[in-house]
Amino acid sequence: MEDSLIHTFREIYQCFPEVYSSAPGRINVIGEHTDYNLGYVLPSAIHLRTYFLAARRKDRTVRVWANNFNQEQSFSIDELNSGGKKGWIDYIKGIYWVLKVKGIPLGGIDALVHGNVPLGSGLSSSAAYEVSVINALDELYSLEIAPLEMAELGQKAENDFVGVQCGLMDQFISVFGQKNRAVFLDCEKLEFAYIPLRLDKGRLSILVYDTGIKRKLASSEYNKRRLESAEAIRILKKSGVENYKNLKLRSLVEREGDLKEILFKRARHVVTENERVQQAVSALQKDDFRKLGDLLFQSHESLRDDYEVSCPELDLLYECGKGFPSCLGARLTGAGFGGSGIALVRKEEIPAFKRMLLDKAKQSGYPQPLFHEVDIGDGKKIHRCQLD
Numbered sequence: 001m002e003d004s005l006i007h008t009f010r011e012i013y014q015c016f017p018e019v020y021s022s023a024p025g026r027i028n029v030i031g032e033h034t035d036y037n038l039g040y041v042l043p044s045a046i047h048l049r050t051y052f053l054a055a056r057r058k059d060r061t062v063r064v065w066a067n068n069f070n071q072e073q074s075f076s077i078d079e080l081n082s083g084g085k086k087g088w089i090d091y092i093k094g095i096y097w098v099l100k101v102k103g104i105p106l107g108g109i110d111a112l113v114h115g116n117v118p119l120g121s122g123l124s125s126s127a128a129y130e131v132s133v134i135n136a137l138d139e140l141y142s143l144e145i146a147p148l149e150m151a152e153l154g155q156k157a158e159n160d161f162v163g164v165q166c167g168l169m170d171q172f173i174s175v176f177g178q179k180n181r182a183v184f185l186d187c188e189k190l191e192f193a194y195i196p197l198r199l200d201k202g203r204l205s206i207l208v209y210d211t212g213i214k215r216k217l218a219s220s221e222y223n224k225r226r227l228e229s230a231e232a233i234r235i236l237k238k239s240g241v242e243n244y245k246n247l248k249l250r251s252l253v254e255r256e257g258d259l260k261e262i263l264f265k266r267a268r269h270v271v272t273e274n275e276r277v278q279q280a281v282s283a284l285q286k287d288d289f290r291k292l293g294d295l296l297f298q299s300h301e302s303l304r305d306d307y308e309v310s311c312p313e314l315d316l317l318y319e320c321g322k323g324f325p326s327c328l329g330a331r332l333t334g335a336g337f338g339g340s341g342i343a344l345v346r347k348e349e350i351p352a353f354k355r356m357l358l359d360k361a362k363q364s365g366y367p368q369p370l371f372h373e374v375d376i377g378d379g380k381k382i383h384r385c386q387l388d
């Protein structure tokens with residue numbers, strides 16, 4: 001891969017790239033829609049990555065070749081307006097924009113982007129892209145941006161430039177991911193711990209089930225959930241609740257009358273999901289994959305019924321998982337509304353499970369799903385290219 005991308009770069013720009021940067025997509029093991037509610041999440045980086053190769057130019061033009069689309073676009077760094085656009089070039093503009101707002105002077109670049117994180121499928125292709133770009137600029141211009149700040153800048157580009165009000169989870173894991181580990185992150189304190197994810201010990205794999213439903217409505221519905229859960233906690237704070245993280249289900253139920261039904265359901269998801277993340281961490285520390293699997297099923301139920309971010313295609317994964325003895329757990333991963341789900345399945349039974357899902361999807365008239373057996377991989381990487 002590396003050689004062929006460098007080769008393409010040289011063909012286009014007639015020079016070597018100076019840096020070769022990459023950053024991964026992710027699965028979220030558990031802890032969904034809790035990051036922007038300042039709760040707990042437990043994501044892992046996966047082996048699918050976005051690659052960004054770049055060399056400095058002497059002028060202020062950013063010229064980029066998108067290898068997946070066979071397309072070139074360019075812009076001038078003096079003409080950056082945040083505009084809520086979501087073309088592939090806008091993510092790079094967004095990163096230039098956040099660095100400019102931070103007062104960091106940058107010059108133009110020639111660049112090539114290539115990714116194998118499937119786009120719009122809930123595996124966080126945008127964060128992988130943003131982090132791969134910041135990581136490259138950091139090295140090219142010796143910016144020495146701290147890792148946490150890299151994640152925050154990626155999030156800011158997505159929030160304020162691209163216009164999606166995402167939390168920090170995706171960019172965070174793309175920066176901090178480690179092979180065969182999940183990251184237990186407290187999104188309020190921004191403290192984290194690595195938790196072993198030794199699936200081989202249980203002869204298990206994580207199967208990603210990509211529904212093929214692109215998350216069209218996702219950003220508006222996502223932003224709506226965000227507002228609803230914020231409204232619920234605002235009301236709960238009036239009766240002495242400190243935050244979601246410290247709220248027990250029992251106390252929430254006592255305050256049910258203070259909230260409209262929909263807000264109560266949103267809050268119940270956040271409270272129970274935070275609890276499940278903590279239980280999942282304990283289960284993983286004991287390699288108790290049965291317990292982990294149960295928690296995944298429960299998480300899906302809560303996302304489907306209380307947070308209402310599932311869809312029939314994702315529910316199909318959950319239902320098939322429940323009816324398949326070698327599937328220990330399954331749930332939607334990421335924002336929902338289409339995209340992907342994950343299932344924890346005994347390795348040798350994966351082909352049979354895939355067949356079942358394909359048959360059921362066909363019978364139900366759903367698009368044919370795609371599958372990825374993911375390895376838990378490392379976070380961002382960078383190196384300088386050797387001239388030969």
Ligand code: GLA
Pocket residue numbers: 031032033034035036124166167168169170334335336
């Ligand atoms: C998207 C966002 C994340 C997070 C998840 C839901 O992936 O980018 O910040 O909110 O949805 O858990």
